[in-house]
Amino acid sequence: MQKPTTAQAKRTATVERRTKETAITATVDLDGTGTYAVETGVGFLDHMIEQLARHSMIDIFLKAKGDLHIDQHHTTEDSGIVLGQAVAKALGDKQGIARYGFAYLPMDETLTRVAIDVSGRPYLVWKVDFPRSKIGEMDTELFREWFQAFAQHAGITLHVETLYGENSHHIAETCYKALARALRQAVAIDERQGSRVPSTKGQL
Numbered sequence: 001m002q003k004p005t006t007a008q009a010k011r012t013a014t015v016e017r018r019t020k021e022t023a024i025t026a027t028v029d030l031d032g033t034g035t036y037a038v039e040t041g042v043g044f045l046d047h048m049i050e051q052l053a054r055h056s057m058i059d060i061f062l063k064a065k066g067d068l069h070i071d072q073h074h075t076t077e078d079s080g081i082v083l084g085q086a087v088a089k090a091l092g093d094k095q096g097i098a099r100y101g102f103a104y105l106p107m108d109e110t111l112t113r114v115a116i117d118v119s120g121r122p123y124l125v126w127k128v129d130f131p132r133s134k135i136g137e138m139d140t141e142l143f144r145e146w147f148q149a150f151a152q153h154a155g156i157t158l159h160v161e162t163l164y165g166e167n168s169h170h171i172a173e174t175c176y177k178a179l180a181r182a183l184r185q186a187v188a189i190d191e192r193q194g195s196r197v198p199s200t201k202g203q204l
Contacts, residue, residue, distance in 0.1 A: 011187075013089035017082045021074040022066040028086045030187050032059030040064040040079055042072050044138040045146070048176040049079070055180035058087075058187075072138060073145065080146040084153030091187060094118060099198040101185030105178035110165030112174035116182045117157040120204040124151040127161040128175060132168040143172055147179075156186075 011030040017023075036053035038046045038060065053060035062083060066075030091097065102115040112128075124147055130140035151158040160179070165171045190198070197203055 009092065011090045011092070013086045015082050015086040015089060017078060017085075019074075019078070022064060022078040024062070024064040024066075024078055024082045026063075026079075026082045026086045027059075027061040028083070028090050029059035030087070030090050033057060035059045037061045037063075040075055041066060041068050042075055042138055044136045044172075045072070045076055045079065045142075048172060049083070051173060051176045052180045052183075055177050056184045058180075058183070072142060076138075076142045077145045077149045080149030081153045084150040084155075087150075087154045087183075087187075091118065094120075094197055094204045095195050096189045096193045097198060098186055098188045098190045098193075099204070101182035101187075103178040103181035103185075105174045105181065107165075107170045107174045107177070108167065110162065110167060110170040110174050112160070112162045112165070112171070112178045114161075114175070114178035114182045115159045116179075116186045118155070118186050118204065119157045120155045121157055122152040122155050123157045124148045125159040125161070128171060129162070130168045130171055131166060135168050135172060140168055140172070143175065147175070 014027040016025045034054040034057045036050045038049045040046055064075055064079050099118050105112050126144050133140055147160060160175055162171050
């Protein structure tokens with residue numbers, strides 16, 4: 001990912017969200033090196049967000065405290081909300097970004113495709129099936145909730161489809177890694193755009 005020029009603002013943001021169910025803080029740097037510190041109380045979710053940071057080259061620092069004595073739903077969904085909000089805030093008016101990104105991500109027997117439009121029009125298409133209902137202690141149905149929350153609050157159109165796969169761990173991991181690679185492309189600064197927003201409407 002190209003670093004912003006001196007004429008461009010630093011693309012970082014911090015967002016805090018506190019409800020009766022969760023307390024979450026997230027900081028992102030879109031022009032980082034993939035550094036991360038993630039603590040949600042849900043081990044597998046931590047692992048996935050760490051993959052997102054490492055492979056997108058976006059620095060992600062996220063700490064969540066949620067009502068895990070009930071279940072993992074609120075913590076998972078709200079972490080997607082806060083991280084999406086932080087990405088949207090860091091993007092600002094989206095001047096100079098590439099806007100679109102896609103990735104095919106293989107992992108052993110699994111192949112997942114992700115395509116992104118940083119459109120300002122949030123939408124999720126989710127075509128992912130898991131053979132198992134849990135990965136470790138995490139319900140696999142929660143992955144859709146995380147991706148939905150992230151897309152909605154980042155303001156992106158996001159298509160995720162696992163083309164084939166048998167191992168639930170591999171399926172989940174390819175979804176996050178493919179999101180990372182597509183996001184890395186989409187938020188990258190395109191020198192040819194200059195200070196323009198990549199839309200004939202003049203804004204996104």
